[in-house]
Structures are given as structure tokens and as C-alpha cells.
Amino acid sequence: MSETIETTPSGGCCGGGCCGMQQQPEQQAQAAQSRRETKAPAATGVHLETGAAVPSATPAAQAGPEHVEEAVAYDGILLSGFGGPEGQDDVLPFLRNVTRGRGIPDERLEEVATHYRHFQGVSPINQQNRDLKAALESALAVAGIDLPVYWGNRNWAPYLDEALQQADAAGATRLLAIPTSAYSSYSSCRQYREDWADALEATGLQATMQIDKVRQFFNHPGFLAPFVDGVRSTVDEARAAGFADAEIEVLFATHSIPTADAERSGAPDLHEWGPGGGYEAQHLAAAEHVMAEAAPGIGWQLVYQSRSGPPSQPWLEPDINDAIDALEARRAVVIVPLGFVSDHMEVMWDLDEEAIETATEAGLWARRAPTPGTDAQYVGALVDLVQERLEGRPVAERKAVTSIPAWYDVCRPGCCENPRLGFRPAIAGLQP
């Protein structure tokens, strides 16, 4: 860990306020106590700036109300995507769906629409999810799990409502949902849970259908394995192109979110995350693991992309383009789309067009590593997440890497809420 930390300009556990450094003693004591009582996951290791040992919680998670350790006989899997347009006519209606209730001005939508227009209005995300569904179906069959996979999206057809209607028509009453999103935040966790609740209401299935969700899987080894492979081979490509290790920088890119959302991400009642909340901590832990496996000793940072919202509103930083411009001694950058499970517009535009252009203009060699997509290791991780819930596998035996143990099956109260958008009921939480 320390080797990675030394080479990490903005990476590491917190960049300032993490680990209780900015908390009042009373808050620290309370947080420490809740850690003891609940044996909650917490970062372990050495504080970046002070070098002091970070108080380590239990190395493996222990079951609490947020964990389900009993076997459940599910009737099907609800694969849940973001959704994306598949033609020019879909673009604006899709963008209005995504931003409904948020007051995002039309000029901003028009601006985002140009990214889609550039690709004939087609995002690859729906085809990625069709392929993922097919791969998941075969992998489940190979594992001897006889469950149908229903696929529905939050923001474009096929919608979650349709998937629930199909499941209901087949007689299903209990589904295990898989979001195509690995981390904790409003956009990547709570909003899925709210949209599942909405879909139950819209279809009138509230009383007859139960939806649970798999844990956030940012630290499942099968999810991270394609990133390990991608970093290893892209760093090798840079070396083959003649760059010394000290000239290579790995940039782990994820979606920026408002800092106000970040603070509420990832069970904030149980953890002393830094100002970037559980969202940032999970990404840092995942990136540290990937680097330790794939390219120990090479410099890396966590960077953010695709910021929107008014300039007055703080979002997580640094932006990937600013980070590229700030690179001094580096001549080659490896961009890793760590925050995303498949290719989609934010990968094709914000990374492959914009970030690569920024790097090229700065005279840097730049390549992007692949997203997991339908990599067999990632699909295997999804099968394992289903299997652990079917069998009620004890939390301590679940597969998890990084300094954070296996995440919760049931979200903590207040987890990933978004006060700007107001309260909406959600499934799979200790509070609705």
C-alpha cells in the first residue's frame, strides 16, 4: 500500500479530511463506537499525510441488519441499466427522462445532445446490456442456476416497468436486482432503488412483488479483474512504445458528482469517510487494488469526468482534463474508466474524444483501457453475487478485495440520499 501511496499525487485515502482528521473529538468517539458495535467496514492502513496508522476495523465484515445471511429462493434476476438512445429521434426525449425534476436547462441538454448526435444518436449502452444479459444467462446456466433474467432500464426502453410486467406474467414474486453500477452514490445506488420502487408502484405490483438487490460490487475481484488486465496490458503497451515507468501515469476516471451527494454516499452513519464520502473511498480502494495487482510502482491518481450543474455548485475534482494538463514529468497516460461497467456515451465522448484530445494536445501518448463489458470475469462476478444470496452465504465468506470488506445487501438509513431532489421511497434499504 505504501508504495502506491508514495506515487499518488492526489490518490490515497482522503486528501485531507478523511479518517476523522477534521472531526470534533466527540464525533470521532461516536464514529469509533459505531464501528466497534457494528464491525462496519473501514479503510485500514496508513494515513497519507500524517503517516499515522488508520484505526482498522475488522478485516472481514460481520453480519448486521444490513446483511442477509439466509438463503432466499428468488424467481428471477432483474438486470437494471441506465438506458440510452438508439437513434436521433430518441436523443432529446431520453435526455428529458434523465434530467426530469432537476431543472436542467435546455441549452445544457442541447449541448449534451451533440455528443449523441456525433454518433448518429446511438449510445452503445443498450446493446452492451443486451450482450450482458445473454452472457449472464449462459453463465447462470453453466453454474446450474435456473433463473430467468429480466432486463429493464431507468431512462429508456425497455423500461423497468416492462421488465416487472414480464416477470409478473411468468408468475415471479421475488426478484434479485443487479444494477449496472458498482459504487455507492445517489446516481449509482439510491436512484436505482427509488426507480425500482417507482416501477413497482407504476405496475401495481407493490403488494405482490418483492425486489432485493445485490451488494454494490466495486470490490468484487471479478469486477476489478478486467481493469487489472487492462492496466497491465496498456502499461505494457506504453513500455513497448519506449516510455520508462517514471514517465507513465495511470488516471482512474469516474463520474464526478456534487460534493453534497458524495458526503451522503456509502453508509455515512457507520463510516468516517473523507469529504468525498464512500463514493470516493470506494474508488480509491479499488484503484489501489488494481495498481497493486497490475502495475506496482507506477504513478496514479483518481480523477473525475462529465461534470454538469452550475459552476457555483461544488463537484468532486480534479477534472480529468485539468489533471492531464497538470502532469509535469509524465509523457504517457493510461486512462482507466474505473467508474463504469460498460462503454457508453460518457466513455466514448468524455474520455475517447475529449480526454484523449487534451492529452494529445499536451504532447502525451494516451490510451484508454477497456470497460468490463461482457468480460467473463465480470459476468462471473455477477453470477457469484446471485449465488451468495441464493445460498445465504455468510458475509465473512463473500468474495471481496481492497481495504473495504463486502458491501451491504440492504442499504443503511439515509444512505446515498439526495436532499436536493427531495425524498422518494426506495426498496432494499433499512428505511424506505
Ligand SMILES: CC1=C(CCC(=O)O)c2cc3nc(cc4[nH]c(cc5[nH]c(cc1n2)c(C)c5CCC(=O)O)c(CCC(=O)O)c4C)C(CCC(=O)O)=C3C
Ligand atoms: C455516478 C454516475 C454514473 C455512474 C453510475 C451509473 O452508471 O449509474 C452515471 C452514469 C451515466 N450517466 C449517463 C448519462 C447522463 N448523466 C447525466 C447527468 C448526471 N449523471 C450523474 C452521475 C452519474 N452518471 C450526475 C450526478 C448527473 C447530474 C444530474 C444532477 O443534476 O444531479 C445526464 C444529463 C446531462 C448532463 O447533466 O450531463 C446524462 C445524459 C449514462 C448514459 C450514457 C449513455 O447514454 O450512453 C450513464 C451510464
Ligand SMILES: [Fe+2]
Ligand atoms: Fe450520468
